[in-house]
Amino acid sequence: MRKIIHIDMDAFFASVEQRDNPELRGLPIVVSYDQPRSVVTTASYEARPFGVHSAMPIAQAKKRCPHIVIVEPHFYRYKEVSAQIHSVFHEYTDLVEPISLDEAFLDVTDNKKDISLAIDIAKEIKQKILEQTGLTASAGISYNKFLAKIASDIRKPNGIFTVHPDKALDFIARLPIENFWGVGPKTAERMHRMGIFTGEHLRAVSLAHLKQVFGKAGEIYYSFARGIDNRPVEPYRERKSVGCEETFVEDVHTEAQIVIRLYHIILELVKRLAKNNFEGHTLVLKIKWDARNQITRSITSEKILRTKDQILPLAKYLLHETEYRTRPIRLLGLSVTNHRTEGDRFAEWVEGELDFKD
Incomplete structure (x- = not known):
């Protein structure tokens, strides 16, 4: 059985800005440009209780939180910190698949330190990231990428969650369909019209029907509902x-x-x-x-x-x-x-x- 870890930094851009600028700590901030058509790239956890989130138009963020602090992004700095984080990953395995500057999959089935439990590796990685960068990360652990990705969101920020193979189907059954990888707002709305609101509902739909409605994506949804995801962790991702x-x-x-x-x-x-x-x-x-x-x-x-x-x-x-x-x-x-x-x-x-x- 594979051991996959998904590491996701907590409010990465905003956290870097708050770390580098102590006067911003504890304040609701967004990383964005203060222009009419700008959108939020990252919202700090202090801003999120106001309903502010990434991809939200900056004008809407101001309405929801009138005292929001807008910080212009410093991408060169985020790349520097990202390189530090990824160097920690490679201390444990070379099977690291970067998803973005602030998240990655790690296959630690056979790891460099011969640590038997993936949760122990995740704890060490989180601690080293904190020591070296001053930032926190959340980790999800399971036997495939689909479940590890979802697990990393369960106990954010600064948490760890494991989906064990023997509990995966029950976990998926209770999972809201909006949390499925690859299900965006439009797809979720379409599924709702079909009576699909959870993984259990999705599992009850035949493969033929899902393919008829969603095409090739229907096969993916069918597999995910059954805890199946055979995609390997790919260290090199070809630019498309x-x-x-x-x-x-x-x-x-x-x-x-x-x-x-x-x-x-x-x-x-x-x-x-x-x-x-x-x-x-x-x-x-x-x-x-x-x-x-x-x-x-x-x-x-x-x-x-x-x-x-x-x-x-x-x-x-x-x-x-x-x-x-x-x-x-x-x-x-x-x-x-x-x-x-x-x-x-x-x-x-x-x-x-x-x-x-x-």
């Missing part, structure tokens, strides 16, 4: 895309403004592609009209997309496939990916123009 986007302070209305913004996003995208040495064939355009409505369009080229001259005509084509002339735009983004989605247009260069194939 490189992108950038801009949220405008004021909605962009005119065609000229939109094309200029698109051009500057392309220039930034080209820089990021070069920096990451990324090779992809599919360009994805993302447009957000408002908080609830957004679209994506994609197109695939036979050539690797590296330069402005390669990307610009594709981006313009995708833009013209949208309603960009008729509605103000809040956010515009572009990304290059290796993944081709079903229904993509396929393009190649013919005498300097785009030739589209089925």
Whole structure:
């Protein structure tokens, strides 16, 4: 039986800011930019009782907590601290799968210190992180990634929770469907309409029905409801895309403004592609009209997309496939990916123009 630990730092960005700035300790803070369209990246635990949470618009956070303190992010510092934390992980195993700067999976089935119990490893890691960084972390332990991830949220902050194999099915049965990995608000709402509110309800639905409603994701939900997750902890995670986007302070209305913004996003995208040495064939355009409505369009080229001259005509084509002339735009983004989605247009260069194939 595998021994998987999921480590999740507690309110990481906010905790780093409070550690480095003693005057912020004990105050409700959010890490964000104080701009109309900004969103909260992290909320301190002092801010959370007011209903403030990550991904919330900063304007809404101010309404819920009028005395909220907004701290601009220092990403270079978060990366430094993250490197310290990951060096602790590697003292115990090289099977470390980073999920983000502040969380990772560890497979400690065969660990460097020959410690038999995963909970003892988790306790040591938490203590070393505290000693070396002054920050707390929460840990979840189980026999697969799905359960370890959920377990790390059970006793936050600064807690440890274990889901034992012999108790996993009972644990899953009581679990709200919103807590399942991969179930977002829209999927949860759809499941609620099907009468699915807990893991027990989900387990009662046939595989055929779940696949019919949710496609390939239905197979994942079916397995998770039964405590099955065979994904290994992968130390190297291949980058699947490189992108950038801009949220405008004021909605962009005119065609000229939109094309200029698109051009500057392309220039930034080209820089990021070069920096990451990324090779992809599919360009994805993302447009957000408002908080609830957004679209994506994609197109695939036979050539690797590296330069402005390669990307610009594709981006313009995708833009013209949208309603960009008729509605103000809040956010515009572009990304290059290796993944081709079903229904993509396929393009190649013919005498300097785009030739589209089925």
